[in-house]
Amino acid sequence: MEKKERQTSLHNLTTWKKAFRNGITALLILLPTLLVCLPIILLVTGSVMSDGELQRHLTPVFAGGEAFVDWQLVPDYPTFGHYGKLLFMTPQFFVLFWNSVKLVGLILFGQLIVGVPAAWAFAVYQARGSRTLFAFYIVLMLLPFQVTMLSSYLVLHDLHMLDTPQAVILPAVFSTLPVFLSYGGFRAIPAQLFEAARIDGASEWRIFCSIGLPLGKSGLLSAMVLGFLEYWNMMEQPMAFLENKSLWPLSLYLPEITWQQAGNAFAASMITLIPAVFVFVWGQDYLEQGIVFSGLKE
Amino acid sequence: MAKHNTGVKQRRDTRAFFLFAAPEFAGVLIFVLLPFLDVTGRSFRTVVTGRFVGFGNYATVFSNQAFRLAVKNTFRFTLVCIPLLVLIGLLIAYPVSRMKSAGVVKSLYLFPLAMPTATIVVVWKIAFCKQGALNLFLTRLGAWSGLWGEVHTDWLGTGASFWVLVFSYIWKNTGYTIVLWLAGILGIPNELLEAARVDGASERQCFLRIVLPNLKGSLYTIVILSFLNSFKIYREAYLVAGAYPEQDMYLLQHLFNNWFVNLDFDKMAAATVCVGGFLFAVIMLLQRLWDRREM
Numbered sequence: 057m058e059k060k061e062r063q064t065s066l067h068n069l070t071t072w073k074k075a076f077r078n079g080i081t082a083l084l085i086l087l088p089t090l091l092v093c094l095p096i097i098l099l100v101t102g103s104v105m106s107d108g109e110l111q112r113h114l115t116p117v118f119a120g121g122e123a124f125v126d127w128q129l130v131p132d133y134p135t136f137g138h139y140g141k142l143l144f145m146t147p148q149f150f151v152l153f154w155n156s157v158k159l160v161g162l163i164l165f166g167q168l169i170v171g172v173p174a175a176w177a178f179a180v181y182q183a184r185g186s187r188t189l190f191a192f193y194i195v196l197m198l199l200p201f202q203v204t205m206l207s208s209y210l211v212l213h214d215l216h217m218l219d220t221p222q223a224v225i226l227p228a229v230f231s232t233l234p235v236f237l238s239y240g241g242f243r244a245i246p247a248q249l250f251e252a253a254r255i256d257g258a259s260e261w262r263i264f265c266s267i268g269l270p271l272g273k274s275g276l277l278s279a280m281v282l283g284f285l286e287y288w289n290m291m292e293q294p295m296a297f298l299e300n301k302s303l304w305p306l307s308l309y310l311p312e313i314t315w316q317q318a319g320n321a322f323a324a325s326m327i328t329l330i331p332a333v334f335v336f337v338w339g340q341d342y343l344e345q346g347i348v349f350s351g352l353k354e
Numbered sequence: 355m356a357k358h359n360t361g362v363k364q365r366r367d368t369r370a371f372f373l374f375a376a377p378e379f380a381g382v383l384i385f386v387l388l389p390f391l392d393v394t395g396r397s398f399r400t401v402v403t404g405r406f407v408g409f410g411n412y413a414t415v416f417s418n419q420a421f422r423l424a425v426k427n428t429f430r431f432t433l434v435c436i437p438l439l440v441l442i443g444l445l446i447a448y449p450v451s452r453m454k455s456a457g458v459v460k461s462l463y464l465f466p467l468a469m470p471t472a473t474i475v476v477v478w479k480i481a482f483c484k485q486g487a488l489n490l491f492l493t494r495l496g497a498w499s500g501l502w503g504e505v506h507t508d509w510l511g512t513g514a515s516f517w518v519l520v521f522s523y524i525w526k527n528t529g530y531t532i533v534l535w536l537a538g539i540l541g542i543p544n545e546l547l548e549a550a551r552v553d554g555a556s557e558r559q560c561f562l563r564i565v566l567p568n569l570k571g572s573l574y575t576i577v578i579l580s581f582l583n584s585f586k587i588y589r590e591a592y593l594v595a596g597a598y599p600e601q602d603m604y605l606l607q608h609l610f611n612n613w614f615v616n617l618d619f620d621k622m623a624a625a626t627v628c629v630g631g632f633l634f635a636v637i638m639l640l641q642r643l644w645d646r647r648e649m
Contacts, residue, residue, distance in 0.1 A: 081449045082534075088446075089462040091525060095469075095477040103474075116485035122491040125480060174378035182364075183371035195637050196386060198578065202584035202610040203630045206622050207389030209614070210396075229380035260370045287469040291589050296614060310472035311593050325473035336468035340461060347530045348537045350579060 099329065102322035103138055105131040110318045138323035149309070149324065156305040156328075159224055160287045164280055166229030169335070175238035176268050180250065197232040201292045212297060213266070213335060224349075228287065232348070234279040240349030241275015242268055278346025281339035288332055290330035397623035411624035421440055421625065423601060424609040431516070431587070432603065435523050436580050442524060443531030443576065444569075448561070450532065451539045455638070460536070464529035471589040474522075478594055482509035482518050509594055516602040522590045527583055538572030539565060574644045578637070 102110065109131055116125045142149050177183075179188055208227050209218070217223045245267065253263045269276070291307050298304060306328050313321040336343065372379075397411055415421050446463070450456050466474075480485045489505045496502035509518050542565060550560050588607035595603060597612055606629065613622040 082453070083457060085446055085449060085453075086462075089459070092462055093466050095474060098477050098480065099473065115482070117480055117483050124485050124493065125483075125487055126490070127487075148508075170377045170381060174375040176375035177371045181367040181371035182372075183368040184364075187372060191641065192640070195634055196382070198637055199584050199633060200582070200607075201629060202585065202588075202607050203626055203633065204386065205610060206626050207393045207615060208385065208617065210392055211385055211389040226381075227385050230378065230385050235378065251431070260366075260373075264374070284403070285468055289472075289589075291471065291592075292611075296611075307470055307472045310470075311475060321476055325476060328470050329473050332468045332470055336465065340464070342469075343464070344460070344533050347533045347579075350575075 075235075083310050097129070097178065099126070099322055099325050101129055101131060102132045103326045104136060104319070105322075106133040106137070107134065107320065109323075114315065114318055124193075138319040139327070140321050142320060142327065146320075147303035151302060152306045153327070154307045155221075155303060155306065156288065159290070159305055162221070162225050162286060162312050163228045163287050164283050166225065167234040167279065167283060169275070170229055170233040171232075171279070172238045172269075175275070176234045176242055176264055177273075178235065179239050179272075180268070181240035193232050193235060197236060205292075205296055209296065218297055219299050219303070221298075221303060224290070224293045228290075228293070234283060235280065237279035237349045238272065238275045239344050240345075241278070244275075245271045245324060253354075262326055274342065274345055275349055278342040278349060281335060281342045282346045282350075284339075285332060285336050286345075288328075288335075324353070364508070393623045393626055394647065396619065397627050399620065400478055400496070400565060401617070401620040411620045412572060412628070413619050415624045415628065419620070420604070420609055420612075424604055424606045427602065428605055428606045429521075431519065432581065432584055435520055435584055436577060438520070439524055439527055439531055439580050440573070440576055442528055443535050445526070447532045447535035447539060448565070460529070463532050466526045467529050471524075471593060475590070475593040476605045478518070478522060478590070479510075482594075484508045484511075507562060509628065513600070515595065515600045518594070519591055520588055523587050534572055534576050534579070535569070538569045542568045548612060571644070573642065586623055 104115075113127055114125065116123050116256075129201070204227075212218050212223045212227075217226070249267055249271075250263055253267060279285060289307055290305060294303075294305055296307055306324075310321065310324055310328060313324060315321075388578060399406055400411075405498075446459075450459050453459065479486070484506055486509070486510060488508060492505040493503075496505065507514060509515060546564055546568075547560055550564055555563070585607060588605060588611075591599060591603055591605060591608070592611075597608060597615070599608065610622065611623065613619075613625070
């Protein structure tokens with residue numbers, strides 16, 4: 057009897073210890089996510105804070121001195137003035153916002169038309185040399201922008217496209233990352249389906265449209281989600297190839313705002329962030345899948 | 355008959371392959387390959403007169419102080435960041451793989467990937483400037499523990515700026531590393547682990563002997579993608595500190611950009627060929643290593 061009691065208490069102790077260990081692990085894992093949340097909180101509160109308050113809090117940042125920066129989570133005088141000013145009284149901001157939307161939209165559209173059929177070709181047909189081409193594509197995908205910057209510049213110069221939106225759009229359309237992501241989706245379709253369709257007399261184009269696109273759409277969507285996040289954040293390309301500031305995307309406008317207009321900077325940041333958050337929340341499954349598909353596995 | 359059939363299939367496949375991929379190949383040819391050959395040609399000539407100078411441009415590049423500094427910093431950045439990122443990702447992914455609320459944790463860590471760099475720079479400036487949030491935190495910590503006084507390090511204007519870059523790289527990329535590790539861990543057949551546990555293997559043995567060896571493929575993927583993304587740190591560096599930052603932060607990307615702005619196309623062409631060739635070799639080598647291990 058006594059022995060049994062001791063055993064249960066021992067058992068209780070080990071479960072308690074285990075629970076404690078699990079709790080500590082969870083805490084250790086969740087603690088760093090504070091670093092993810094804090095910047096967002098800072099942006100949100102900053103964007104609804106009045107100019108005077110922002111000035112008071114942020115003076116140490118741009119003026120120096122001995123006092124530290126400080127912040128408060130609930131502003132004394134919350135205001136949506138910055139948003140209003142940005143949306144209704146800054147036409148320039150609107151132009152840049154639409155520039156961003158247009159650039160991203162056209163790039164993704166182009167990738168759909170050009171990259172997706174190429175991915176289909178790689179995934180379904182065994183042509184001689186296609187393996188070698190694929191390996192070569194991996195290398196192209198991994199080359200950073202700086203390595204292709206000069207060659208892009210030269211070709212854009214020869215085609216008289218510098219300082220036009222095409223200078224940013226066309227090279228991006230022919231980038232190789234969407235090919236890989238869509239490839240992953242097409243690869244997951246069982247090949248017997250295609251054979252069956254061929255026996256029924258379907259053309260290759262028909263197979264692509266009626267079987268490939270509907271069944272391989274997860275890869276396609278992950279290419280779109282990753283592509284959106286990438287090009288919404290695009291900076292190097294427009295900075296190098298667009299001199300005319302009225303063609304710039306939003307991502308290049310933000311850094312131009314000075315500290316004196318900190319409120320505008322916060323509000324503009326929030327407005328830039330919102331579409332990205334929307335796509336992230338809506339497409340997180342595809343995003344994760346895309347990350348796994350980009351793993352270059354065959 | 356069978357041979358005839360495979361011949362037909364082969365021909366049909368080849369035709370369809372090239373028809374579907376033709377626009378893409380044409381684009382890559384026009385926008386990537388031909389211009390790259392052009393650049394290679396230019397790397398042997400002067401920019402203004404087009405006179406042939408052999409390896410003269412290469413010699414100039416290699417003796418260039420800025421180039422050496424940039425290569426050194428880029429190497430240092432990559433060698434610090436990639437092992438750190440791989441390790442942090444695994445340390446988080448392994449416990450998460452056994453948690454019920456894995457989805458939430460994943461979303462939280464993935465979120466920085468969605469945040470445009472331009473929006474985050476305001477935050478970094480507030481956090482890392484001389485009177486910024488980090489110093490405030492350290493000062494409070496010092497006052498509380500009584501170990502040190504006020505801290506006024508200028509994190510962006512001294513050698514510490516390098517570590518700010520490392521931090522922001524890790525901050526941005528931990529999420530996708532976790533996703534990749536998780537995919538690898540969840541891909542390990544459960545029977546393997548069960549069998550080992552039945553045989554009396556401890557958790558640590560399971561991890562070291564079964565989980566780790568099965569993750570080699572994931573490791574390759576993660577290293578390659580982290581490497582690719584490490585070049586994008588330029589956005590943060592540029593936005594926080596401009597075209598000519600503190601010298602510990604001066605990366606190859608700054609150098610390329612500055613040469614581009616100053617129209618030093620001959621030096622840039624030579625450097626492009628060198629860096630491109632180097633990356634090509636590294637990627638090929640990694641692919642080889644990976645293929646051999648798979649067999």
